[in-house]
Amino acid sequence: MSTAVWHQIFNYDDYGQVLALVANSIVAAAVLGVVGGLISTFVLMRDLAFAVHGIAELSFAGAAAALLLGVNVVAGSLAGSVLAAAIIGALGVRARDRNSSIGVLMPFGLGLGVLFLSLYKGRAANKFGLLTGQIVAVDMPQTAWLIGVSVVVLLALAVVWRPLTFASLDPDVAAARGVPVRALSPVFTLVLGLAVATTIQIVGALLVLALVVTPAAAATRVTASPRLIPLLSVVFAVTSVVGGILIAVGGSIPISPYVTTIAFVIYLGCRVAGGVRTRNGWARRPAPAAG
């Protein structure tokens, strides 16, 4: 029994051949890692972790509806995400109002998704995959779609990077300096919606946070540099998702447990390292502060 389970998790008999089959998936995963790593820095700055979860559930409902109707699953997932992003964007900027509304929205989205999935008569693996991630042995659907949407997200981030940072971290002064603080909020939520919709295709709706929150949360534990945080965050996200796939191809369980575990271990490591750094005073401080 236990050997059977073990064999299911780790089986590297034909590793080389399997790897060739999933090469596409690895490329797509690496791109999603870059997207997740970058977007997570803004999710953290704007305190939007809960919104990510809310968007993911509606995105899941959209994907489930697409599966039921036999149309493009990524498109369905995108439609759900964008709808959720529009609703959350319209809810306003204040975190307290936002969070309770997201809490209302989330179970509704999940419920809709469960309804659509139970009506769907296709392969069970497809159903399960939307919630907990794809089994890598199955060819990743619509790789081109994922990469296309990812490129859109990356371009959008590149354009709004500086004003979005300013508006997220220092909204009062940003507004006084002429940054369109209010307009940037729905813009970012929309970009976040696109990123979440694509990430769901790999790790599933329930585990999106591992790629869209954890990497930057880990990075900010060890550094406060605005250059290093996105860089580390991308490295962490890519390591988690590509590493997850490389391990998962040896077995027949979905990649998400591997991805989330790697991400979590990185986070733990960063917490420990950050704790040490904080105890040592974080940065060198030559002269005592005058005030």
Add this chain to the structure above:
Amino acid sequence: MSAVSPNGAPVSGQPGVVAPRAASGTPAVLSLTGAELRRGERVLWSGLDLELRRGEFVAVLGPNGSGKTSLLHAIVGRLPLSAGTLLIDGRPPRRGSDLIGYIPQQRAVAPHTPLRARDLVRLGVDGHRWGLPLGGRRLRRRVDELLTEVGALAYADMPLGLLSGGEQQRVRIAQALVTDPAILLCDEPLLSLDPHHQNAIVELLDRRRRAHGTAVLFVTHELNPVLPLADRVLYLAGGRFRVGAPDEVMTSSVLSELYGGQVEVIRSHGRYLVAGAPVTYAAGGARS
């Protein structure tokens, strides 16, 4: 607009040192004429005339809700006046103007906020521009210069969340000085600082305006660190206002009139104590 010409700093702690205020002939860096601001039905203030000249330090006092912060928002172009005119260096206010530096209230910064002291200043330099933050050596030097000016270079690389309130406010001043502004708007920069740091921040601003002729509009609840340096006071309360030298405005009769009730101003050893003034001005009487 001959209304109130600033007289000599009345209770200045440094006798003989006079702020480099230009004669009343020089154009004002900021001028409000018959200005009125409404939020919904409520009139925050109306008929407001104020001219701010180079190097002048004007303290803006008054209870919560009297429209002090709204005045700053009008000046930075976030709120349009409902009547009257507002000119900054002779032109209407414009969002993101380089003529204005803005120092917000000190607010708690979460310890893992991804922002070091130098990054906050950097945001002031180019944070409002589109695109990626690709900075060069010149940018870094500029940030170092600004941090040096406010005495914050020692903790330039510390995360903002690990700095004390006073240190954070120094960094915020450096950020506000990025464009070498003609006007510094300060929105309660002393809030939640201890007296020692309050004085240090006020002195820093005072030095700046004397050395560079930067006009300072200083919104505050803390009278005593500020009034000895202020050339004039703008006191807002109950939809009414009074502009004048601290001595003229900070009297029992003037404040009682503004609040429409008995308010006692006690002066002792150059310090002011205001008794009987409500902390928050409740809406209602503000309709003029």
